[in-house]
Amino acid sequence: MQEAHGAGVFDIATARVVDLTHPITPEMPLFPGDEPYASETLSTVEEDAYCSNRFSMDEHSGTHVDAPAHFAAGAATVEQIAPEQLVGAAAVVDVTAKVAASPDHRVTVDDLQGWEARHGALGARHIVLIRTGWGARWPDPAKYRNEDAHGIMHFPGVSVEASRYLRERGVRCIGIDTLSTDPGSSDTFEQHRAFLGAGGYHVENLANLEQLPEAGAIVVVAPLPLARGSGAPARVLALVPGSGAPAT
Numbered sequence: 001m002q003e004a005h006g007a008g009v010f011d012i013a014t015a016r017v018v019d020l021t022h023p024i025t026p027e028m029p030l031f032p033g034d035e036p037y038a039s040e041t042l043s044t045v046e047e048d049a050y051c052s053n054r055f056s057m058d059e060h061s062g063t064h065v066d067a068p069a070h071f072a073a074g075a076a077t078v079e080q081i082a083p084e085q086l087v088g089a090a091a092v093v094d095v096t097a098k099v100a101a102s103p104d105h106r107v108t109v110d111d112l113q114g115w116e117a118r119h120g121a122l123g124a125r126h127i128v129l130i131r132t133g134w135g136a137r138w139p140d141p142a143k144y145r146n147e148d149a150h151g152i153m154h155f156p157g158v159s160v161e162a163s164r165y166l167r168e169r170g171v172r173c174i175g176i177d178t179l180s181t182d183p184g185s186s187d188t189f190e191q192h193r194a195f196l197g198a199g200g201y202h203v204e205n206l207a208n209l210e211q212l213p214e215a216g217a218i219v220v221v222a223p224l225p226l227a228r229g230s231g232a233p234a235r236v237l238a239l240v241p242g243s244g245a246p247a248t
């Protein structure tokens, strides 16, 4: 058994597949200012012999990727993210207790080092998934955005220091189960500038992180490869070894 970043020889026959993606609906929570998902019928089986629809949505809605170009002019757009960067060993950093105490918690270097103390050093083949517990508030927009009386949102995010720490270790991807890797109260998006500006990318609005172990799963991030996209909706799947039923 080889132990590289917690992912050893993988037995697909017994792996459990966890969908880390929220369904895309017109009612799902959005970042303020975004347009809801919409779908129109183009043809139906009854009238046209085949069914097809046309959809529209913002690049940054639902479970989605932020490409480096989202905050860094001239940086990689979403279709340019290398496939090797989209598959990795899941490092699930659990901050649910801290978030229960303060919804404005920003993931610290200490939070990351706590994971490293239990599972080993973070590195280039890790995808770091921040489990805040916030995913349980989906799909209720009011609970998920959690605005105060002044319209300021309060949900957890990642600190600039922790983001720099991850890039220094070669980590390319931070995923989170909230609307943004910057905390909801941020209006300067410092974390986005720091991590995307250093060649990293994000996955936001992840689902079902409570179903993953802290280490040992493999995660596949599959954004639509939109040409010149600043981001894109993504299907995100995790493979958890040795815990599933055979495929049917």
Ligand SMILES: [Zn+2]
Residues within 6 Å of the ligand: 066, 180, 181, 192, 202, 204
């Ligand atoms: Zn973002």
